[in-house]
Amino acid sequence: MDILIVFEAKEGQAHRMSLEAVAAAQSMAKELNLTTAVLVMGKDAKSLAENASALDVGEVLTLEHDLLSEYSADGYTEALKQIIAQESPSYVVMGYTYQARDWVPKVSAQLTIPYISDVISVKAEGESPVFTRMVYNGKLISDITPTGGETAIVSFQAAAYPEDSVISGSAETRSVEVELGASMISTVSEPPFQEESGGVDLSGAEVIVSVGRGIGKEENIPLVEALAKSLNAEVGSSRPIVDAGWLPTFRQVGSSGQSVAPKLYLALGISGAIQHIVGMKGSKNIVAINKDAEAPIFEIADYGVVGDILEILPKLTEAIEQ
Amino acid sequence: MKIGVLVKQVPVSDSSLRVNPDQLWVEEGSLNFEMNENDSYALEEALQIKEQSGEGEVVAISMGPADRTPKIIREALSKGADRGIHIVESSSHESDPYILATLFNEAVKDEGFDLVLSGLQSDDMSTGQTGLILGELLGMSTATMVVETEIQGENLKVKRELESGWFQWVTLSLPACVTIQSGINQPRYASLKGIMSAKRKEIRELQKDELMTGDSLQSLSKMYVQHKDKRTEMIEGDTQEIVSRLVDVFKSEAKVL
Numbered sequence: 329m330d331i332l333i334v335f336e337a338k339e340g341q342a343h344r345m346s347l348e349a350v351a352a353a354q355s356m357a358k359e360l361n362l363t364t365a366v367l368v369m370g371k372d373a374k375s376l377a378e379n380a381s382a383l384d385v386g387e388v389l390t391l392e393h394d395l396l397s398e399y400s401a402d403g404y405t406e407a408l409k410q411i412i413a414q415e416s417p418s419y420v421v422m423g424y425t426y427q428a429r430d431w432v433p434k435v436s437a438q439l440t441i442p443y444i445s446d447v448i449s450v451k452a453e454g455e456s457p458v459f460t461r462m463v464y465n466g467k468l469i470s471d472i473t474p475t476g477g478e479t480a481i482v483s484f485q486a487a488a489y490p491e492d493s494v495i496s497g498s499a500e501t502r503s504v505e506v507e508l509g510a511s512m513i514s515t516v517s518e519p520p521f522q523e524e525s526g527g528v529d530l531s532g533a534e535v536i537v538s539v540g541r542g543i544g545k546e547e548n549i550p551l552v553e554a555l556a557k558s559l560n561a562e563v564g565s566s567r568p569i570v571d572a573g574w575l576p577t578f579r580q581v582g583s584s585g586q587s588v589a590p591k592l593y594l595a596l597g598i599s600g601a602i603q604h605i606v607g608m609k610g611s612k613n614i615v616a617i618n619k620d621a622e623a624p625i626f627e628i629a630d631y632g633v634v635g636d637i638l639e640i641l642p643k644l645t646e647a648i649e650q
Numbered sequence: 651m652k653i654g655v656l657v658k659q660v661p662v663s664d665s666s667l668r669v670n671p672d673q674l675w676v677e678e679g680s681l682n683f684e685m686n687e688n689d690s691y692a693l694e695e696a697l698q699i700k701e702q703s704g705e706g707e708v709v710a711i712s713m714g715p716a717d718r719t720p721k722i723i724r725e726a727l728s729k730g731a732d733r734g735i736h737i738v739e740s741s742s743h744e745s746d747p748y749i750l751a752t753l754f755n756e757a758v759k760d761e762g763f764d765l766v767l768s769g770l771q772s773d774d775m776s777t778g779q780t781g782l783i784l785g786e787l788l789g790m791s792t793a794t795m796v797v798e799t800e801i802q803g804e805n806l807k808v809k810r811e812l813e814s815g816w817f818q819w820v821t822l823s824l825p826a827c828v829t830i831q832s833g834i835n836q837p838r839y840a841s842l843k844g845i846m847s848a849k850r851k852e853i854r855e856l857q858k859d860e861l862m863t864g865d866s867l868q869s870l871s872k873m874y875v876q877h878k879d880k881r882t883e884m885i886e887g888d889t890q891e892i893v894s895r896l897v898d899v900f901k902s903e904a905k906v907l
């Protein structure tokens with residue numbers, strides 16, 4: 329095959345971003361006239377293979393090995409290296425998941441092949457693809473081309489290609505093998521766990537008033553709480569507010585925190601980094617107030633105000649209370 | 651415990667960015683630079699690990715132009731790093747994480763670090779790869795997105811952040827290279843005494859052009875502004891007008907009032 333799509337499991341099924349990667353690969357395959365295959369590995373290989381064989385891909389490669397049943401960066405790295413050697417794909421694609429962050433650069437380093445991370449789109453220039461990715465926290469875009477190696481690895485940003493654009497079909501499975509030894513794995517991992525949320529499930533909230541670093545200092549947080557109260561809303565926040573300890577962890581919206589989809593999401597002094605946006609872009613109405621007219625949050629806002637939240641918040645609360 | 655920390659200078663976060671006429675990089679002339687946020691967490695973690703073990707050394711390592719990079723290294727020194735290494739480059743147009751990592755590898759491979767820390771990504775190119783590739787080139791065990799560390803004899807135990815509020819503990823054998831996620835600690839401010847003593851600390855300069863690199867694996871062919879596809883209604887006017895339109899939107903569009 330030309331494009332090998334590496335699947336990742338989430339709760340036993342294909343990760344949403346793996347399906348998005350299929351959508352990306354299918355679009356690449358169409359534009360550049362390439363063939364595709366999916367690679368599934370780990371303890372969920374069987375159910376992932378089932379997911380994958382219902383898609384319009386060339387074939388599904390299943391890889392089962394005791395040392396791959398639990399994820400380890402070293403194990404996955406070694407396995408993909410061997411599969412690349414056996415199958416010689418021109419491209420290896422996957423979602424830019426947190427797990428991909430942890431191991432895929434190692435494959436690139438060990439094989440000295442390009443790895444272009446967090447890609448938002450692919451366009452064809454002649455025979456070869458050009459990959460587009462965000463730089464400077466989403467303020468600018470850059471075009472990247474692989475320049476060395478027989479194989480290039482590419483990972484796609486969440487929602488860059490929508491899951492519902494995946495073309496279904498049917499594909500045969502084929503089992504593949506690698507040789508792994510326990511000594512190749514230099515880390516010992518414990519089972520994943522969730523921290524006591526102790527708090528609120530923001531996912532059901534109808535209105536969320538969310539605060540970012542633009543609030544300036546901890547003493548200003550009550551301005552946000554007052555507005556939330558007037559709107560009968562939950563308070564949400566971006567990561568830096570939680571990092572600073574100004575609000576508890578369960579208030580964080582984004583890829584590391586909660587995913588929300590309220591009727592109204594008010595983003596106050598939030599720049600709109602992708603890791604925040606993935607957690608709230610499903611909101612029905614997004615209203616952003618930011619003093620920087622170029623802040624990426626305005627890319628996804630339905631309503632935007634270029635202004636100072638410290639000035640607007642008290643007046644807005646007052647107006648709502650009347 | 652001998653610890654290396656990668657610290658990068660990046661444009662301050664609310665910078666207004668303009669692309670150069672060649673469309674290959676941003677105009678840097680008028681920008682102000684600061685330490686990449688995740689790197690400042692990595693630096694603090696390194697300082698705390700050293701303080702807890704009661705001995706050792708923290709070395710701050712940075713690559714960048716001569717005008718702005720020493721300031722970032724001095725900041726690390728004034729917070730408590732013991733010495734610095736500066737890879738001097740004439741321009742900062744390097745976007746291939748593999749090349750960056752090979753340069754760092756050349757600069758530090760003889761240091762014998764027990765631990766190398768860096769932020770999990772930089773706020774400019776954000777490839778999220780440089781630290782991890784350096785760990786590979788140095789032959790170290792690796793982990794990413796670390797939000798807690800604990801030295802246990804010959805091992806390092808780290809708490810890794812997973813998606814949506816999940817975590818996992820991973821034990822690595824030293825020497826190790828890990829990338830640090832924000833929020834792991836509360837970075838300190840430099841004390842006046844720290845600032846004074848930083849002036850006497852060594853910063854070793856290496857010229858980028860004299861270091862060996864591998865062949866590049868990817869190249870940036872164009873940088874530009876994203877075109878916008880969502881229609882945003884921009885609400886304008888004085889504060890009173892803005893407030894009343896917002897209330898209107900809450901009532902009649904979002905229907906939450």
Ligand SMILES: Cc1cc2nc3c(=O)[nH]c(=O)nc-3n(C[C@H](O)[C@H](O)[C@H](O)COP(=O)(O)OP(=O)(O)OC[C@H]3O[C@@H](n4cnc5c(N)ncnc54)[C@H](O)[C@@H]3O)c2cc1C
Pocket residue numbers: 539540541542543544565566567568569580581582583584585586596597598599600601602603604607617618619620623635636637638663664770771
């Ligand atoms: C792996 C990973 C996971 C992450 N997970 C998350 C996550 O789950 N959630 C999350 O939010 N982030 C997450 N982040 C961090 C994310 O990349 C951003 O750093 C973060 O979202 C920025 O928060 P912010 O917008 O509040 O701060 P900044 O980016 O600093 O933006 C502050 C904004 O406030 C504006 N402002 C300043 N003063 C005022 C004022 N007076 N009035 C109006 N506007 C003002 C500024 O113009 C600026 O746009 C993650 C990052 C990584 C790498």
